[in-house]
Amino acid sequence: MDSARPHERPTAFDRMLIPVQRWIWSDADRRVQKLLRFSETETDGGRDILRAAEVTSDPLLRRLYLEHAIDEFRHGVLFRHRAAALLKVSPCRSNPGFQGDWLTPGGHGLDDLQVDGESDSDMLAFLHLSEKAAASRFTVYRDVMQHDPPTRAVFEEILHDETFHMNYTLTQLARVEPKRHRRHLWRARLSRLWKVYLRLATGLAGILGSMLLAIQYFVLLPPFAWLAKRAARRELSGWTIVSPGASESLDRQY
Numbered sequence: 265m266d267s268a269r270p271h272e273r274p275t276a277f278d279r280m281l282i283p284v285q286r287w288i289w290s291d292a293d294r295r296v297q298k299l300l301r302f303s304e305t306e307t308d309g310g311r312d313i314l315r316a317a318e319v320t321s322d323p324l325l326r327r328l329y330l331e332h333a334i335d336e337f338r339h340g341v342l343f344r345h346r347a348a349a350l351l352k353v354s355p356c357r358s359n360p361g362f363q364g365d366w367l368t369p370g371g372h373g374l375d376d377l378q379v380d381g382e383s384d385s386d387m388l389a390f391l392h393l394s395e396k397a398a399a400s401r402f403t404v405y406r407d408v409m410q411h412d413p414p415t416r417a418v419f420e421e422i423l424h425d426e427t428f429h430m431n432y433t434l435t436q437l438a439r440v441e442p443k444r445h446r447r448h449l450w451r452a453r454l455s456r457l458w459k460v461y462l463r464l465a466t467g468l469a470g471i472l473g474s475m476l477l478a479i480q481y482f483v484l485l486p487p488f489a490w491l492a493k494r495a496a497r498r499e500l501s502g503w504t505i506v507s508p509g510a511s512e513s514l515d516r517q518y
């Protein structure tokens with residue numbers, strides 16, 4: 265597909281993370297793992313957009329979604345082939361260490377896409393924002409890949425398509441909802457923000473939960489363990505004689 269407009273500039277947040285991205289992508293093993301994960305994300309996204317093509321009643325959107333899905337499948341293949349080429353040059357370690365996945369997401373965030381039950385306008389607004397995020401991130405990934413020209417070329421090629429996806433979804437949203445397309449965009453933006461908040465809150469809850477459990481383990485548990493050991497030391501070993509009359513009650517054990 266041809267891009268209709270020049271590439272978007274990366275967002276301020278993505279630009280701020282450029283030094284971190286440079287470090288993350290500098291390691292060959294990490295690069296392979298990331299490319300493989302990106303490949304999965306693109307292929308899954310393509311599958312969802314294919315479903316969107318099936319359910320829409322708009323013939324033009326169906327054609328565009330089909331082309332879009334084919335692009336995403338192709339991106340998946342491009343990432344996988346590049347990862348395979350890198351693996352041939354240097355086999356991967358079993359554990360490539362820190363991946364920084366939350367800093368280098370696979371681009372779209374299309375994993376949040378729920379096709380069935382969505383209107384065309386909601387779908388287009390969601391796709392537009394997802395593709396815009398992908399274009400921003402892939403611009404950064406391309407720019408930090410000076411040390412690996414073939415991988416850089418893959419990002420460059422994919423970025424070209426993502427920019428087209430970003431633009432056609434906005435154009436089509438304006439066609440489908442000429443008066444209310446901005447409102448749909450804001451709603452999609454808020455929905456993405458809410459999902460980001462939920463993701464962060466879930467991550468934070470996991471960290472806090474682990475900290476609380478560690479505190480309980482190291483602070484609360486030792487006194488009980490000490491008391492249990494002391495009580496065990498006082499216990500007489502072996503059989504003990506029960507005094508006569510102590511076991512006559514049928515209401516209690518001793």
Ligand SMILES: [Fe+2]
Nearest residue numbers: 306336339426
């Ligand atoms: Fe893509």
Ligand SMILES: [Fe+2]
Nearest residue numbers: 395425426429
């Ligand atoms: Fe895309």
